[in-house]
Amino acid sequence: MADYYDILGVPRDASKDDIKRAYKKLARQYHPDVAQDKTEAERRFGQINEAYSVLADDEKRAYYDRYGSVPSAAQEGADFGGFGGFPFGDLFDTLFDFGGGGRRQRQARPSRGSDLRMGIRISLVDAFQGASREVELTSDVACAQCEGRRTLEADGFQNCPQCAGMGQVQQIINTPFGRLTQVAPCAACRGQGRQLVKPCPGCRGAGRTPQKRTLSVKIPPGMDSGDKIRMRGEGEPGTLGGPPGDLYLVVEVAEHEEFRRQGDDLSRSLKITFTDAALGASVEVPLLTGEKETLKIPGGTQNGTVFRFKGKGMPRFQRSGRGDLHVEVEVMVPTKLNSKQKKLLKEFAEAGSQEAEPQSFFEKIRDAIFG
Ligand SMILES: [Zn+2]
Numbered sequence: 001m002a003d004y005y006d007i008l009g010v011p012r013d014a015s016k017d018d019i020k021r022a023y024k025k026l027a028r029q030y031h032p033d034v035a036q037d038k039t040e041a042e043r044r045f046g047q048i049n050e051a052y053s054v055l056a057d058d059e060k061r062a063y064y065d066r067y068g069s070v071p072s073a074a075q076e077g078a079d080f081g082g083f084g085g086f087p088f089g090d091l092f093d094t095l096f097d098f099g100g101g102g103r104r105q106r107q108a109r110p111s112r113g114s115d116l117r118m119g120i121r122i123s124l125v126d127a128f129q130g131a132s133r134e135v136e137l138t139s140d141v142a143c144a145q146c147e148g149r150r151t152l153e154a155d156g157f158q159n160c161p162q163c164a165g166m167g168q169v170q171q172i173i174n175t176p177f178g179r180l181t182q183v184a185p186c187a188a189c190r191g192q193g194r195q196l197v198k199p200c201p202g203c204r205g206a207g208r209t210p211q212k213r214t215l216s217v218k219i220p221p222g223m224d225s226g227d228k229i230r231m232r233g234e235g236e237p238g239t240l241g242g243p244p245g246d247l248y249l250v251v252e253v254a255e256h257e258e259f260r261r262q263g264d265d266l267s268r269s270l271k272i273t274f275t276d277a278a279l280g281a282s283v284e285v286p287l288l289t290g291e292k293e294t295l296k297i298p299g300g301t302q303n304g305t306v307f308r309f310k311g312k313g314m315p316r317f318q319r320s321g322r323g324d325l326h327v328e329v330e331v332m333v334p335t336k337l338n339s340k341q342k343k344l345l346k347e348f349a350e351a352g353s354q355e356a357e358p359q360s361f362f363e364k365i366r367d368a369i370f371g
């Protein structure tokens with residue numbers, strides 16, 4: 001999105017009059033009724049109006065200067081408190097109102113703050129055991145000076161002159177069904193019915209200030225990538241005494257060098273010697289947490305064979321029990337043999353009758369040693 005100041009061609013410290021003058025000049029130039037290139041003019045005209053609607057309004061401008069953008073009503077819904085938000089609670093009377101009797105003084109009402117989302121990266125070991133973490137974040141909190149009221153003065157707000165404090169405006173429109181009165185939220189005050197005239201100096205009227213915070217987070221065992229930890233009340237502040245939103249920490253479990261995770265199961269590979277594979281042996285399998293499990297390998301075990309340890313996988317998140325651990329053996333063929341070993345293996349090969357044994361394993365060994 002282009003910068004609003006650039007769109008209007010004014011410096012960042014431009015006065016309200018400067019902004020108004022720049023707007024009028026550009027609006028005349030790009031008005032779709034007078035411009036040559038209608039499509040381009042419409043686009044520019046829209047941008048100019050959008051820029052002006054923000055920069056001409058003290059509180060919107062303050063917000064824009066601080067954050068570089070202004071949330072639209074559509075994006076933020078009723079939760080966005082800075083400008084009061086669009087009055088969704090009264091959607092019905094903002095639609096077609098035949099009698100025009102739905103017009104009444106509206107009250108700005110408390111709204112809940114927006115939820116926040118933040119990623120948190122943990123190791124597979126943390127996911128296995130659970131962990132405690134300190135999370136640092138910068139997010140808005142209610143302004144300490146005005147406590148979110150946006151002004152320090154009793155007369156900090158005045159009724160919107162555009163809608164006389166009603167928060168909505170009526171338009172007569174002609175439709176195939178006859179003339180209808182359309183009641184729409186007032187654009188000047190965003191349906192609030194009031195305008196901030198004496199903004200709090202602490203927050204320039206935004207009612208909130210960014211603050212760096214540190215939160216202690218408990219990560220329960222068994223969490224997987226995409227799981228969320230909800231921290232109640234740690235989101236954006238509400239407005240007019242509304243409750244704050246929540247903070248959602250979205251977990252991302254980092255890859256592990258040795259262990260892979262599939263749901264609640266873990267798998268790892270384990271190197272074994274070709275003699276252990278051929279003759280059978282007891283070997284130690286290191287677990288994720290550093291403990292060891294004993295694996296009995298039967299004689300004649302093939303490369304790639306998977307052994308399963310039931311209940312030695314990941315803890316099941318918010319359920320009892322654990323997944324399984326799959327151990328895939330990788331048979332190591334020696335690359336350096338001394339003359340005695342070579343002699344023995346030659347004798348072994350010549351002893352013949354390996355047909356009954358699975359073929360590929362011994363072929364591999366032969367190829368590796370003699371090939
Ligand atoms: Zn304030």
Ligand SMILES: [Zn+2]
Pocket residue numbers: 160161162163164165166167168186187188189190191192193194
């Ligand atoms: Zn208004």
